[in-house]
Amino acid sequence: MDPISQLADLFQRFPGIGPRQAKRFVYFLLRQNGGYIRELTHGMQELQSRIARCAGCRRYFTNAHNAAAQECAICGDSARDSALLMVVEKDVDIEAIEKSGSFNGRYFVLGGTISVLEKEPEKRIAANELFRAISERAQHSALKEIILALSLNEGGETTAAWLRSQLAPLVREHALTISSLGRGLSTGLELEYSDVDTIQNALHSRVQDSETHHRE
Amino acid sequence: MDPISQLADLFQRFPGIGPRQAKRFVYFLLRQNGGYIRELTHGMQELQSRIARCAGCRRYFTNAHNAAAQECAICGDSARDSALLMVVEKDVDIEAIEKSGSFNGRYFVLGGTISVLEKEPEKRIAANELFRAISERAQHSALKEIILALSLNEGGETTAAWLRSQLAPLVREHALTISSLGRGLSTGLELEYSDVDTIQNALHSRVQDSETHHRE
Amino acid sequence: MDPISQLADLFQRFPGIGPRQAKRFVYFLLRQNGGYIRELTHGMQELQSRIARCAGCRRYFTNAHNAAAQECAICGDSARDSALLMVVEKDVDIEAIEKSGSFNGRYFVLGGTISVLEKEPEKRIAANELFRAISERAQHSALKEIILALSLNEGGETTAAWLRSQLAPLVREHALTISSLGRGLSTGLELEYSDVDTIQNALHSRVQDSETHHRE
Amino acid sequence: MDPISQLADLFQRFPGIGPRQAKRFVYFLLRQNGGYIRELTHGMQELQSRIARCAGCRRYFTNAHNAAAQECAICGDSARDSALLMVVEKDVDIEAIEKSGSFNGRYFVLGGTISVLEKEPEKRIAANELFRAISERAQHSALKEIILALSLNEGGETTAAWLRSQLAPLVREHALTISSLGRGLSTGLELEYSDVDTIQNALHSRVQDSETHHRE
Numbered sequence: 001m002d003p004i005s006q007l008a009d010l011f012q013r014f015p016g017i018g019p020r021q022a023k024r025f026v027y028f029l030l031r032q033n034g035g036y037i038r039e040l041t042h043g044m045q046e047l048q049s050r051i052a053r054c055a056g057c058r059r060y061f062t063n064a065h066n067a068a069a070q071e072c073a074i075c076g077d078s079a080r081d082s083a084l085l086m087v088v089e090k091d092v093d094i095e096a097i098e099k100s101g102s103f104n105g106r107y108f109v110l111g112g113t114i115s116v117l118e119k120e121p122e123k124r125i126a127a128n129e130l131f132r133a134i135s136e137r138a139q140h141s142a143l144k145e146i147i148l149a150l151s152l153n154e155g156g157e158t159t160a161a162w163l164r165s166q167l168a169p170l171v172r173e174h175a176l177t178i179s180s181l182g183r184g185l186s187t188g189l190e191l192e193y194s195d196v197d198t199i200q201n202a203l204h205s206r207v208q209d210s211e212t213h214h215r216e
Numbered sequence: 217m218d219p220i221s222q223l224a225d226l227f228q229r230f231p232g233i234g235p236r237q238a239k240r241f242v243y244f245l246l247r248q249n250g251g252y253i254r255e256l257t258h259g260m261q262e263l264q265s266r267i268a269r270c271a272g273c274r275r276y277f278t279n280a281h282n283a284a285a286q287e288c289a290i291c292g293d294s295a296r297d298s299a300l301l302m303v304v305e306k307d308v309d310i311e312a313i314e315k316s317g318s319f320n321g322r323y324f325v326l327g328g329t330i331s332v333l334e335k336e337p338e339k340r341i342a343a344n345e346l347f348r349a350i351s352e353r354a355q356h357s358a359l360k361e362i363i364l365a366l367s368l369n370e371g372g373e374t375t376a377a378w379l380r381s382q383l384a385p386l387v388r389e390h391a392l393t394i395s396s397l398g399r400g401l402s403t404g405l406e407l408e409y410s411d412v413d414t415i416q417n418a419l420h421s422r423v424q425d426s427e428t429h430h431r432e
Numbered sequence: 433m434d435p436i437s438q439l440a441d442l443f444q445r446f447p448g449i450g451p452r453q454a455k456r457f458v459y460f461l462l463r464q465n466g467g468y469i470r471e472l473t474h475g476m477q478e479l480q481s482r483i484a485r486c487a488g489c490r491r492y493f494t495n496a497h498n499a500a501a502q503e504c505a506i507c508g509d510s511a512r513d514s515a516l517l518m519v520v521e522k523d524v525d526i527e528a529i530e531k532s533g534s535f536n537g538r539y540f541v542l543g544g545t546i547s548v549l550e551k552e553p554e555k556r557i558a559a560n561e562l563f564r565a566i567s568e569r570a571q572h573s574a575l576k577e578i579i580l581a582l583s584l585n586e587g588g589e590t591t592a593a594w595l596r597s598q599l600a601p602l603v604r605e606h607a608l609t610i611s612s613l614g615r616g617l618s619t620g621l622e623l624e625y626s627d628v629d630t631i632q633n634a635l636h637s638r639v640q641d642s643e644t645h646h647r648e
Numbered sequence: 649m650d651p652i653s654q655l656a657d658l659f660q661r662f663p664g665i666g667p668r669q670a671k672r673f674v675y676f677l678l679r680q681n682g683g684y685i686r687e688l689t690h691g692m693q694e695l696q697s698r699i700a701r702c703a704g705c706r707r708y709f710t711n712a713h714n715a716a717a718q719e720c721a722i723c724g725d726s727a728r729d730s731a732l733l734m735v736v737e738k739d740v741d742i743e744a745i746e747k748s749g750s751f752n753g754r755y756f757v758l759g760g761t762i763s764v765l766e767k768e769p770e771k772r773i774a775a776n777e778l779f780r781a782i783s784e785r786a787q788h789s790a791l792k793e794i795i796l797a798l799s800l801n802e803g804g805e806t807t808a809a810w811l812r813s814q815l816a817p818l819v820r821e822h823a824l825t826i827s828s829l830g831r832g833l834s835t836g837l838e839l840e841y842s843d844v845d846t847i848q849n850a851l852h853s854r855v856q857d858s859e860t861h862h863r864e
Contacts, residue, residue, distance in 0.1 A: 002710040003691065003694040003695055003710055004695070004699065004708065004710070006691055006694070007688075007691035007692065007694070010684070013684075014673055015669075021664060023740060024663050024664070024740075025663070027739055027740070028662060029695055030695060030699060036661070037692050037693075037695070037696060039658055040655075040692060041689040043654055043655035043658055044688060044689055046651040046654070046655070047652070047655060048682060050651050051651055051678060060652065060675070062651055088407065090408070092671060093407045093408055096407055096408055096410060097407070100412040100415035100416050100419070101412075101416075102420065147419075147422060151406040151407055151408075152402065152403050152406075153404055156406075177424050178425045179423055180423055180425075181400060181401050181422050181423075182398065182417060182418045182420065182421030182422050182423060183402070184399045184401070184402070184417065184418070185397050185398070185399050185400070186368065186399070186400070186401060186405050186411075186414045187368050187369075187410075187411045188368060189367065189368050189402050190369065190372075191304065191312055191365060191366075191397075194312060196316045196317075199313060199315075200316050200317075200318040201398060201400065202397035203319055203363075203398070204398065205400065206395045206397050206398050207398060208361075208393050208394070209380070209393070209394045218494040219478040219479055219482050219483055220479070223472075223476065226472050226475055230457055230460060231457070231460050232453060232456070240447050240448070240524075241447070242479070243492070243523060243524070244446060245476060245479055246479060246483060250480060252445070253477075253479070255442055256439075256476060257473040257476055257477065259438055259439035259442055260439065260469050260472060261473065262435040262439070263436070263439060263458070263461055266435050267462060276459070276462050278434040278435055306459070307459060308455060308456075521839070522840070525839045528839055529839070529851075531844060532844045534848040534851045534852065577856075583839055584834065584835050584836060584838075585836055585837075596857070609856050610856070611856040612854060612855055612857075613832060613839075614833070614850045614852065614854050615832045615835070615855075616829060616833070616849065616850075617800045617831050617832070618832070618846045619800050619843050620801055621799065621800050622800075622801065623736065623737070623741045623745070623798075623829075624738070624740050624741055626744060627835045630835050631744060631747075631748035631750065632749075632750040634830045634832075635751055635830070636750065637830025637832065637853040638795060638827045638828060638829050638830050639827060639828055639830060639831075640793075640827040641825070641827065641828075
């Protein structure tokens with residue numbers, strides 16, 4: 001096979017990329033100068049040599065200053081609250097949460113979700129690693145609450161339900177609390193298109209104006 | 217103009233209907249038997265004679281049993297809580313809320329939203345009618361809380377902000393509370409695509425599992 | 433059932449209209465004044481009384497001047513070429529062709545297309561009526577060519593193939609020609625996304641610039 | 649900047665890739681084993697060393713057997729008809745035409761299209777190279793016809809019009825013909841949605857059934 005088709009085949013494995021766009025990538029690269037392609041191949045090699053998976057939360061991090069470091073900046077930050085452990089699906093979820101500036105606890109990246117029919121959940125998501133992390137932290141640190149911050153879709157809810165059942169003994173043993181993110185209206189949503197669950201939660205968790213004045 | 221184009225022009229005023237679909241409606245009607253068209257014209261005439269706008273909440277209701285009735289079933293139901301008044305944009309929002317079964321107060325239909333540039337908001341939405349309703353109910357009944365249940369988009373938020381400023385004197389005079397629906401993750405939403413506001417609210421209003429057991 | 437739901441149910445039978453939009457139509461009508469609804473019901477009644485199906489081409493036409501007229505303006509126009517009969521799927525196709533100003537023959541509306549699995553094609557499309565029309569016109573007028581102007585999709589091509597086989601005896605008996613619209617690049621199309629058939633036809637029917645000058 | 653963001657930035661330059669998908673590419677690569685990344689970087693380096701631009705038609709080709717080759721397989725094939733030169737926008741267009749098996753002439757890749765406002769068309773597309781190629785081939789080989797096989801959209805039509813005006817002297821001098829691909833119905837198209845141009849061309853280039861029998 002010629003180099004164009006060969007490289008297009010490799011690009012086709014990229015998430016969301018079909019044969020047509022894969023080929024377009026190759027022709028795009030053909031039109032670039034050598035500098036850009038060198039940056040690209042260098043960047044890929046850097047991924048392998050400089051990015052490590054955090055031993056604490058399992059997210060990928062840049063092993064910048066110290067080749068021996070095993071923990072990411074968040075896991076290594078003693079100022080963060082070890083009583084809270086937020087379980088997320090993937091690395092970018094952490095970025096979204098951090099950007100909101102509203103969480104100061106610890107994270108754990110599951111690496112995906114499971115479906116109802118999944119026979120071996122432990123092979124699809126880092127469940128055993130999570131159980132071990134919870135067990136250790138409950139014993140040695142101040143872990144109090146596990147926040148299941150999973151997506152509100154089928155995969156996320158199946159995973160949350162399965163984790164709850166699996167975590168039950170640990171929760172009981174260490175007097176932990178499991179919580180989940182509050183449901184309600186998301187930005188952009190119209191009431192008319194909201195489902196019963198969302199409306200119930202939005203009503204239940206309605207917020208009173210703090211500036212509302214009461215008659216003395 | 218011929219009857220086909222004439223009727224197509226009228227259908228084009230229907231919300232979301234362009235010239236092509238308007239014409240398709242006409243050809244669809246041409247293929248129907250007389251019975252269906254009679255039902256349709258009868259149904260439209262019934263709208264005018266049997267549907268009235270509720271004097272209480274401004275939504276449309278079927279004036280079924282009593283031609284003199286001026287109030288819809290919800291407004292006429294003495295078992296509902298008059299302390300709560302939920303302000304919505306349109307009739308279908310009431311249907312969505314009622315389906316959730318989580319609200320037992322009163323409603324008021326604004327009839328739309330306003331934009332930032334709106335010069336005469338009172339002409340676009342039933343604002344004056346709302347102020348009057350709040351004033352009367354605060355005096356004569358037990359009104360305590362006004363829930364602004366508007367969409368979380370630009371129109372809804374502009375309208376809510378404007379209503380808050382306009383309602384300030386009434387709120388102070390009658391010691392009322394203004395609240396809004398809880399924000400958080402909506403069904404179907406992925407964390408990765410949530411904005412900062414939604415994540416902040418989802419974290420703030422996170423729910424602890426009630427079945428979580430604590431060590432005795 | 434209340435008038436709102438009743439009318440929404442009727443609107444749901446309109447082509448392409450789901451329950452949500454059907455309801456939106458009803459609320460839209462509720463907000464209109466009586467004049468618009470009277471125009472709408474009048475327009476629908478007019479459809480029934482003033483629109484007839486042409487005895488010649490089967491399209492719907494306004495029986496404006498003469499209640500006894502059985503033919504549309506095109507069928508009644510003696511200046512049009514009776515040697516050409518274009519078979520189309522639906523009335524709006526005739527409008528598209530007439531707008532192009534490039535056809536001066538006669539039309540016949542099939543009223544739809546058939547699928548490969550169709551057991552009784554004569555019940556889904558006006559096939560028997562077409563065969564009768566062709567037979568009569570081949571005997572009494574100058575019919576020479578039948579142009580199958582059907583869509584280039586599965587339904588159109590299945591219908592064209594079936595008509596060709598059914599028309600074979602008539603074609604032989606009356607020395608008729610069957611033709612179909614030229615295939616090639618349509619406006620807006622990119623070569624990259626064209627299928628083999630389209631490219632073959634586009635190449636085969638390529639057009640030389642008339643203004644191109646040759647050396648003497 | 650960390651290697652993840654750095655590589656995501658490079659992927660963002662890929663055609664059609666936004667920041668979110670660029671990041672997803674990086675996390676996808678992080679989950680792959682070293683073998684796949686080595687294949688990918690090797691494939692990119694191969695592009696630079698083994699793919700050359702054909703001196704004849706300007707498309708990219710694999711310089712497989714002979715490092716000194718300057719022409720692609722099509723340009724080097726003496727069996728192809730040098731009287732026909734098809735001008736296309738990009739390499740993949742040649743693939744589409746070759747797959748149709750209906751063209752046996754030569755190609756020239758413009759490398760893009762120009763817009764009406766383009767001030768220096770020669771810098772955006774290989775126009776000067778095309779003029780030179782036509783001039784040489786008209787003198788030394790049997791070039792007779794230039795087929796402008798450009799997309800039927802604004803860019804393609806602007807480019808075709810500009811090329812026609814620029815080519816006029818050459819066309820006159822060498823008694824060349826300029827042609828363009830036949831227009832008509834494309835596969836999948838419905839008559840109802842066809843524009844006037846397409847219908848006119850489809851009617852003009854209608855095809856008579858070859859199997860239609862005439863009465864003897």
